[in-house]
Amino acid sequence: MNDAYDVLVIGAATAGSYFGKLMAEQGMKVLIVDRLSSETLGRRLDIFHLDKEVLPVFGVPEPRPGDDDYVTEFQSGLTLSPESNYPKTTQYPFIVSHMPLYIKRLNRWAESFGAEISCDTEFADFVYDGNGKIAGALLQKNGKPLTVAAKLVVDASGIASAARSRLKDGYGVENFQVADHEKFYVVLRYVKLKNPERDRVTRPCGWPAYKAWIAPQHDPDGAIIGIGQSHSFAHAEQAFQEFISRVRLPDYDVLYKEQGTTPFRRPPYSFVADGFLVIGDSACMTKSFSGEGVTSAWTLCKIAAETIAPIIKSGAPATRRAMWRVNTEYMRGQGAKLAHIMGWIGGAVNCTLSEQEFMFKHDIVFSDKALTDTNRHFEAKMTVSEMLGWAFKMLGGVCSGQFRFSTVLSMLRSVFRAGNIKRHYQRYPGNEEAFDAWRQKADLLWSRVDGVLRED
Numbered sequence: 001m002n003d004a005y006d007v008l009v010i011g012a013a014t015a016g017s018y019f020g021k022l023m024a025e026q027g028m029k030v031l032i033v034d035r036l037s038s039e040t041l042g043r044r045l046d047i048f049h050l051d052k053e054v055l056p057v058f059g060v061p062e063p064r065p066g067d068d069d070y071v072t073e074f075q076s077g078l079t080l081s082p083e084s085n086y087p088k089t090t091q092y093p094f095i096v097s098h099m100p101l102y103i104k105r106l107n108r109w110a111e112s113f114g115a116e117i118s119c120d121t122e123f124a125d126f127v128y129d130g131n132g133k134i135a136g137a138l139l140q141k142n143g144k145p146l147t148v149a150a151k152l153v154v155d156a157s158g159i160a161s162a163a164r165s166r167l168k169d170g171y172g173v174e175n176f177q178v179a180d181h182e183k184f185y186v187v188l189r190y191v192k193l194k195n196p197e198r199d200r201v202t203r204p205c206g207w208p209a210y211k212a213w214i215a216p217q218h219d220p221d222g223a224i225i226g227i228g229q230s231h232s233f234a235h236a237e238q239a240f241q242e243f244i245s246r247v248r249l250p251d252y253d254v255l256y257k258e259q260g261t262t263p264f265r266r267p268p269y270s271f272v273a274d275g276f277l278v279i280g281d282s283a284c285m286t287k288s289f290s291g292e293g294v295t296s297a298w299t300l301c302k303i304a305a306e307t308i309a310p311i312i313k314s315g316a317p318a319t320r321r322a323m324w325r326v327n328t329e330y331m332r333g334q335g336a337k338l339a340h341i342m343g344w345i346g347g348a349v350n351c352t353l354s355e356q357e358f359m360f361k362h363d364i365v366f367s368d369k370a371l372t373d374t375n376r377h378f379e380a381k382m383t384v385s386e387m388l389g390w391a392f393k394m395l396g397g398v399c400s401g402q403f404r405f406s407t408v409l410s411m412l413r414s415v416f417r418a419g420n421i422k423r424h425y426q427r428y429p430g431n432e433e434a435f436d437a438w439r440q441k442a443d444l445l446w447s448r449v450d451g452v453l454r455e456d
Contacts, residue, residue: 008150014158015280017106022305035122040101081360082209134275135282172273182265191252191289199250336425337378343418
């Protein structure tokens with residue numbers, strides 16, 4: 001390990017490995033570090049899903065049958081009402097893979113382009129130049145201090161945000177720590193089916209009312225039963241008990257459990273500062289409708305690499321102003337779409353179980369098209385007539401006593417406010433000078449959004 005690099009990446013998982021590869025591929029001298037050992041990296045949760053359609057877009061290696069990280073794949077998934085009625089089919093292919101082994105694949109991929117990877121290496125603090133700008137980092141390697149100079153320090157450390165949360169106030173990127181109430185607590189039960197020939201799970205099936213699902217795992221005679229909730233793992237376990245009391249699952253024996261958290265809040269308003277970039281879960285890139293964040297994070301990585309590599313190659317400093325396009329391109333595109341979903345999802349999910357049953361029955365929010373579009377495009381493209389159709393169906397439910405008028409108002413309010421947020425993000429400023437006014441309005445718009453997670 002040397003002591004001077006073009007790019008220092010904190011975090012060697014999916015986002016850090018991918019960004020490090022992109023920069024090394026363009027001739028940058030890259031160091032990727034992780035506080036975990038190579039044996040434990042990525043072992044918090046074993047099984048994860050990869051959006052198969054987008055892998056060619058990012059040029060990312062695809063696990064295939066026979067590879068050690070490949071489990072299986074499916075072309076569609078089911079979404080069911082609270083009473084397991086009115087199944088909706090999401091036509092979108094996913095690859096099921098082992099996270100630790102896939103990370104090792106990405107590590108090898110980055111190294112093949114010249115990136116160095118150092119595990120058991122922890123970020124301690126930033127190093128600043130004489131003008132107070134980030135110029136590297138102080139690391140701990142096997143308990144020993146190590147100072148590394150870098151033209152760009154990248155936080156890809158995950159939900160802990162090890163580097164971003166240590167930025168000085170007002171440095172250019174928000175330094176918040178993701179609070180407990182801003183996390184999604186996921187509990188996965190790896191189970192053995194008692195009657196696998198009859199009950200074999202070949203594609204995922206989800207129940208949004210409980211934020212629960214059952215999906216394939218590496219053992220074809222087994223499955224993964226998942227639950228996710230806000231607040232705590234204890235709350236997730238309580239929700240699981242409600243789920244299994246209402247939904248009939250195949251008979252099974254629990255083999256073991258895994259637990260993990262994902263961020264459940266809006267991303268920072270800026271991803272760049274002088275000599276600094278934040279990506280991945282450190283930037284709260286997780287999709288609010290699925291909890292998945294791997295491929296959505298790669299979008300920001302790709303934009304950032306295309307923007308920043310030419311700056312470093314030219315010998316110019318990687319200033320916030322020079323890298324501003326990273327913010328503009330991401331926020332006006334994928335950022336606006338994900339903000340829109342987070343803005344309206346509370347109105348769609350925070351209703352009674354009987355109201356959700358009505359919504360499934362009448363294809364309100366939960367329809368084949370809407371669910372497929374959301375997975376593929378991060379938005380359900382609705383015409384005005386389709387939106388009016390939803391409204392008339394809900395009003396019909398009010399008249400028949402199956403829907404509360406207050407819920408109709410809440411949903412319409414959420415859709416309206418989410419639309420305002422999306423349009424505001426699509427108008428993200430093209431320069432730093434207009435940013436403060438944009439940020440103040442964004443704060444106001446987010447303050448009006450209803451809570452996302454049902455707590456009853």
